[in-house]
Structures are given as C-alpha cells and as structure tokens.
Amino acid sequence: MIEFKGVTFWFSEDETLIEKKDEVLCNVELVIPKGEFIVLLGRNGSGKSTLAKHCNGLLLPKKGTVIVDGKSTSQPEFLWDIRQKVGLVFQNPDNQIIATTVEEDVAFGPENLGVPQDEIRRRIDMALNIVRMNDFRKKEPHLLSGGQKQRVAIAGVLAMQPEYLVLDEATSMLDPEGRSEIMTLISELRGSMTIFHITHFIEEAVDADRVIVMDQGQIVAQGKPADIFNQRDQIYEWGLELPLVSETAWILRRRFPELFPSLPLQAEELVVALCSYV
C-alpha cells in the first residue's frame, strides 16, 4: 500500500513557500491499495506527474509523508528498498533506454541491485516474455518502434520485480498501435501487481478498478469509472471529457430517461442496452 498523508509540494530549493499558488501538490491524501489498477486523470499542470514522482521518492514532500508498505520516502535509508518496489515508466521512450541492446537494457536494473548472473538471465527472460519482446533481445533499441521501446522500458522495470508499476503518461507519445500494445500489457499484468496509470486518453480509464481525478494539485474525485463519468458537468470543468460512447449515451438519455440505467462506457454496453430497449 502507498499512502499519501497531507502531502504538499512546490518546486523551489527554498523550504518556505513564497506564494500559495506555487503549490504543485496541496495537502494530498491518497491510498493506493495493493493489487488495484488505478487510472489518474487531470488536465496539463494539475500535478499528476509530480504525484507519480512522489510514489518512489524521486520527489520528496515538502510537507506531509508518503509511505510505501510502512516505510516513509523521506527517510533516506528506505529509498533503495522503495525504488525496487515501485517502478516508474515515463512518457518519452527515447529518454529511458540507456544500453546498446534490448537485453542489456533490461539487465541494467537487476545488475545494479547486485543480483547474481543466472538470476539476472532468468529475470530478463521473464520480463521480455511478458512484454513479448523476446525475439528482439539482441536488437539495438533505437531501431525499435515507440511502442516496442516503451515495452522494453517496462521490461526493465519488471526485471526489478516491483510490486507497484507507475506509468506516467507512458502511452502519450505512442501511435494507436503502440498504445494498444501497452494497454494489452496492462490488462495482462493486472492483478499480479498494482498498476497506477496516468493518462490523457479518457478511454484508457473505462476499464480501471478506480479512477482518480486531479485538479490544481488536489484530488477532486475518485471512484469507479461509471460513477466518475456520470458527473458530466464536473468532468468538463476539470478539463476532461466523457468517452465518446458515454457522450452519445448522455445525449440519448436526455430524450429517453430510462434507456440507460447506468451510463455505458464501452461500445458493447451501449449496443446491448439499445437492443434490449427497442
């Protein structure tokens, strides 16, 4: 479990806050329980990435604490342990790959942890299998597509055997094919580890266990996708939008109030509801 307790953060070396408006995170209270697939939404500049970087102590709270499985990120002696537990994948695949072959890149993390050689081999096999990049293990990363690079970056994190996978807009620079590769991978990893996925693509949230919405450094809503998207007016106020399926259903519901007892999020739900109505 990752707990945020009254976390406030601003970007300044100065420990005292000059202006209230400079707070990037503002008294955030959040619990990320083990095993969930959580999607975090919010407009540009709402504090999503800053929150993500607090999950493994890349950034440290100026006020409050972040506790990972009972250990505070503010205590330097726990950081090593926490970073092994919480793996982060970033937006730009080109900024995350360092080695000259795929397998060396995946090996980088465990090598630094001092994992024995044959265990490293085993972990590379495991990680590359999961992301389906085994056939590319000897390839040079710069020759891969965006989606493939991002899968290698995820494999690098998986080789550390983390319990939490934090994806900070990991799909945002990918083409539709690359995005769907990552979403498929998430659905396969789901359940075996906690997944915290930050995105601007609303459709990527419809299948989550829980959706969290941030605005102006605060968590303004959390709940099941259907409950979140039911608050249409607020969704737009937060700079977001409804999935197109739900938007269509919303327009229809004004005309036929009993057509959709719950707002459909996926095309199939909408079609089923319509078929039983007519």
Next chain:
Amino acid sequence: MFICLENVHFSYFQNTPFEVQALRDVTLTVERGESVGIIGRTGCGKSTLIQHFNALLFPTQGTVLIDGEKIPKKGLQLREIRRKIGLVFQYPEQQIFEETVFDEVAFGPRNNGMSGENLEKTVRWALESVGLDYQDLYKKNPFELSGGQMRRVAIASVLSMRPEALVLDEPTAGLDPEGKRLILKKLKNLREESGTTLVFVSHSMDDLALIAERIIVMDQGTIGLDGSVRQIFSQGETLEKYGIKPPTTTRIAELLREKGFAIEKGILTAQELSEQIEKKILKAGNK
C-alpha cells in the same frame, strides 16, 4: 491548384547503401481552403510528405508546384513559399526559444522587417486566433505557461507570418482533452474567418472526424486512399488493412448496424450518432 505534387519520389540518404525510399510516385493536389487529414501507420511517409509542402525537402524525382509555380531548389522564392505555407512540427513547444511570448510570436514578422504598431497588431491577432489573451500573456516567459498554452504560443508564432496554409504534425499530441478541444476549435474558426487551408497529420481519428473534410491515407510511401472524411471512415475493413481504426462513433454505428439498426454510414460525431439512434428508437416505438 494550391499545393500540387506530381509523381513525387523521395529517398533519404540517396545513392548510399542506407538509401530508404520514403515516397513513391505521389500525385496529389490540395485546394485553397480545404481541411485535409493525412493518416497512416508510423513510418508510412506522412511527415516526409508534408515537408515537401513548404520546400523543407525536395523531391528526388517529380515536381512540387505551389500556386502553379514550380518550387526552385534555392533562392528568395523559397522564403515566400515558406511564408505562404506554415509548418507546425510535432511538439512545437520544444522549439520555443525567446524570453517573452511577444518576442516568440514576433520572431518571424520581425525578421521580415515588420516593426512598431504593425508588429504589435500581428502578434495580437496571432495570439487571439489561438485563444490566448494578449494583455495577459505578451510579457510572460513562455516556459512558465502550461503545456496547452505553450503549444498554442508555438502555433501562433507560425500564424504571425500570416500563412495561407497551416500544415500541422500531430497538433494535439500530449494535450489534455480541454487543450485539444480548444486547439481544434480555434483552427476551425481560423479557417472559417481567414480561409486558411488546413492540413493535419494525425493519429487521432476522433479529432479528424471533428475537423477534416478530406482524408488521405498513406501506405508505404504511396497514397492508399483519398476521399471525403465520411467516405473514407465508413470503409472499416479497408482501413484496417492500412492499420487504422475508424473513429469511435463510426465503430459504434457499425456495431449497431450488425445488430440490425439501420444506421447510415459515415457517422462522425456523438451528436450525429445519437440523432440517428433516436430516429430508429422512435420508428421502432411506432410499429
């Protein structure tokens, strides 16, 4: 014929062992005032294609004509072509370098000798065209702005050259839904008010369904399909061959048709789709 490509071929690293053919025998015309979406798999030649529109790349074979005139290899004319056809690269905010929003947007016209009141007017117009408040922002450092605002400043700095066509490579990538909606709306207004020709390279079919009137599908350096947005997006199976998923609304319409709802082909927006469904429900109720 505003932008016209005739049998254009292009290779990177020509006459070396690394030669890659990126365009093969491309012939196409974009008329003044059109709104065109260019789509296709990563690596199909979309970006290479649009760089021919304003002479950033020259064909290795074939000709490019702008306003009926052949693009020369060098000379002053190139400057005029690049002013006429403004190119906005992917993540254009990464190219911002001036210290104030004003200087950033003024950079192009200033280089063309504009100054004083004229310059201010142009900068104001460019910023307002993308929905940014001149008074609020002109003195600000662009790097203090949000991602969506920076993107719009970058677009304004191309607009300040008063181009007749705006060619944009993935203009909404990485933006939040609100920023995306705003940019699309402003570009639409710009076309309606100033008659600016719009060309988009995009992976977002949902965006194109809202703004494009014509779609060109690229495939391995050639033009696979070219037609009206409704016509192209209603060909689900053909699009799949080109690695493209039609817009969400078109896909819902397709699912409904399979279930026996007689929904028209080529549905683009949630509004259109819900109107069609409403009609079918009312009709079924009257039986």
